[in-house]
Amino acid sequence: MEAEEVRLMKGNEAIAHAAIRYGVDGYFGYPITPQSEVLETLAELKPWETTGMVVLQAESEVAAINMVYGGAATGKAVMTSSSSPGVSLKQEGISYIAASELPALIVNVMRGGPGLGTIQPSQADYFQAVKGGGHGDYHLIVLAPATVQEMTDFVALGFDLAFKYRNPAMILADGVVGQMMEKVVLPPQRPRRTEEELRAQCPWAACGKGDRKNRNVITSLELDSARMEENNHRFQATYKLIEQNEVRxxxxxxxxxxxxxxxxxxxxxxxxxxxxxxxxxxxxxxxxxxxxxxxxxxxxxxxxxxxxxxxxxxxxxxxxxxxxxxxxxxxxxxxxxxxxxxxxxxxxxxxxxxxxxxxxxx
Amino acid sequence: MTTEEIIQPQNKVYSRPRLLDERDTHYCPGCSHGVVHKIIAELLDEMGLENKTVGVAPVGCAVFAYNYIDVDWVEAAHGRAPAVATAASRLNPQNLVFTYQGDGDLAAIGTAETIHAANRGENIAMIFINNGIYGMTGGQMAPTTLLGMKTATTPYGRTAELNGYPLPISNILATLDGTCYVTRQAVHTPAAVRKTKAAIKKAFENALAKRGTSVVEVVSTCNSGWKLSPAKSNEWMVEHMFEKYPLGDLKTPSEEPKN
Amino acid sequence: MKEEIVIAGFGGQGVLSMGKILAYAGLMDGKEVTWMPSYGPEQRGGTANVTVIVSDNAISSPVLDTFDTAVVLNQQSLDKFESKVKPGGTLIYDPSGIHRLPSRTDIRVIPVDAITASIELKNSKTYNMVLLGALLKCRPIVGIDAVIRGLRKTLPERHHHLIPLNEEALRKGMSLVD
The missing domain is CATH 3.40.50.920 (Rossmann fold)
Structure with missing residues (x-):
């Protein structure tokens, strides 16, 4: 297992290294400038041979976020990354993940819009990230890194918060911090959770009943309005807790x-x-x-x-x-x-x- | 012999599968979904898969499949079940992961996810209910709706000029290197039900043996959407649907695992 | 110590990698460094530039409006960055292809014919290392040994036999500056 290490790298590369070292179970992405180095770096590092992390280039951003949904539903630590137009495509999936109370990490290395826009840096997805983005009343925990070190550290922070509150987290970066290189201290390698640890941490996960008596169902559907309103009250209570505890x-x-x-x-x-x-x-x-x-x-x-x-x-x-x-x-x-x-x-x-x-x- | 004398355990020839919940479904009387649910519930029990299965439910009539079959489930966004299943399967290779999807979900909004999951050879089983119509939203045109067929959005019958042709997606999937088994079955007769059960069993076995993607299309009826009685629906299906969607294997597996 | 540098030229001239080698050398010397590239399709032929900051202390902005030192390798880059060198700063340029010479008198202007030097070294890929040598002669931000240590760390094993040639190019670049 690799120990703490000082390196010089791009913010995007740091995300990939940090993901492996955190013990992330799966990454699902689709190329788009200026964040393609995340997937490229993971492909080069081949973590499936070391930690067992799954890395997959999906057929679209839509598929990628739904793979994140599927992986998160089984209790795994899963993530995706993209840039503005791709993150727009992911919004439906993000809404489902939030509504299903699943932990996940989404990285947006923002570029200029609207539309296809430019590949140069931007922060024009602020509203999308902090006000919901997809349909329905929900919030992401949104982290804004200013340094390559924070790109690294926020992978762990994002996942920790996502699992703590069963709510998706987003790293809202931009082309500057994604593309620039600077000194970074990589954390030591953590092992991925075992199946037993996962089942203990995520008793809600739909990962096969195992020894459980009752089945787990991950869904955001609730046609009974009274119960759907109850669900919403529960989400809002979580958001309130996050607002009380997690301002940084x-x-x-x-x-x-x-x-x-x-x-x-x-x-x-x-x-x-x-x-x-x-x-x-x-x-x-x-x-x-x-x-x-x-x-x-x-x-x-x-x-x-x-x-x-x-x-x-x-x-x-x-x-x-x-x-x-x-x-x-x-x-x-x-x-x-x-x-x-x-x-x-x-x-x-x-x-x-x-x-x-x-x-x-x- | 009295009724009480007949109702004895030793005389029992049929019962509700253990993994099919004791509750009424929301399906219309005569709908094919109930039969396919029963087959899946029977197989998961018979194959000892209750505790290591994750089903992925679609958007469509089968959206509540998770309310009926007693295994873990994930309810996917419309069309995305193959993407959801991809991750669930890759991250939990010890599990059986299957999708259960209708024609709109699998062959319209989710075409990209369907084709790419199959093309990657994901070790999943896709159970595909093709009844040529959108049942849940009230009988609109599906990608598999036959030419001339009347639906809420083709009130004068589907025309190729306006809506294109019925999409034989299973034939397309059979051409992909990632699929190991593609078959088209039905559940309108006891014999057909038995064949469908054998097909789904084979699909589950393929997924567990990592042979690649299996697709079991079940040509089905929608008597509410078709505005026919259940019996007439079966007749209409045999007369019309089977012409465009003939039953039988489109691709059969080799015994070797793909990956 | 804090040095704010821009390196600019055509894509393919080794602008970004020269900056990277400099940043690595800074890292080897225990400095704080940032490397901020222009990115995108211009990497494949248009103009490319990179801002490198090497400092003893934490670096705030990786994006700058003025520079201590500019290394410019084509006319567009010269036109763009000459005015952005701080008074008293340094402008290094490659005279080949330059038809409008720098005109500022409040900065140190140094032409470095790195093309001829790299031809003499019989390897056109030494071009940017010649320039880096010239830069380090003018502005001793890091030692040559730090550059070599950086190369050893970043180059794949199979390219390590090229390190002596790179060192030669660095020294050649240094010799081109008085």
């Missing part, structure tokens, strides 16, 4: 900040450089980076909003997370700076946007 975020220079930037993923790193430059010029800017986009760190933003003059969200979209920031800080001026279509702003542009929205800084 990081703050930077926030203690004495007069202005607050809210940004997630790779964009937060660009903003951090802009903040460092602003601080050198005597402008007290800080940042809150949501790590969980759902549950959203709304109380933390509300708290910081009390002591700043204004908030700027920086996103690779037309203004999506800014809506959640405004809900969290209704009495604070909240502005949005975004680039779209695959354009990634540089630190200078972020600083410029800050000065435009807060003219006293110019």
């Amino acid at each position: 975020y990081q703050t930077y220079y926030a203690d004495d900040a007069d202005y607050l930037i809210v940004a997630f993923g790779s964009v937060a790193r660009i903003c951090l450089k802009a903040i460092e430059e602003a601080r050198e010029a005597g402008i007290k800017v800080g940042m809150l980076r949501p790590i969980t986009l759902w549950p959203f760190p709304k109380t933390q933003i509300a708290e910081l909003a009390k002591s700043v003059r204004g908030i700027l969200t920086v996103e690779l979209n037309a203004g999506q997370m800014v809506e959640d920031v405004r809900l969290a800080a209704p009495t604070t001026p909240v502005y949005h700076f975004g680039r779209m279509g695959g354009i990634v702003p540089n630190p200078g542009e972020v600083l410029q946007a800050l000065k435009e929205h807060f003219p006293e800084l110019a």
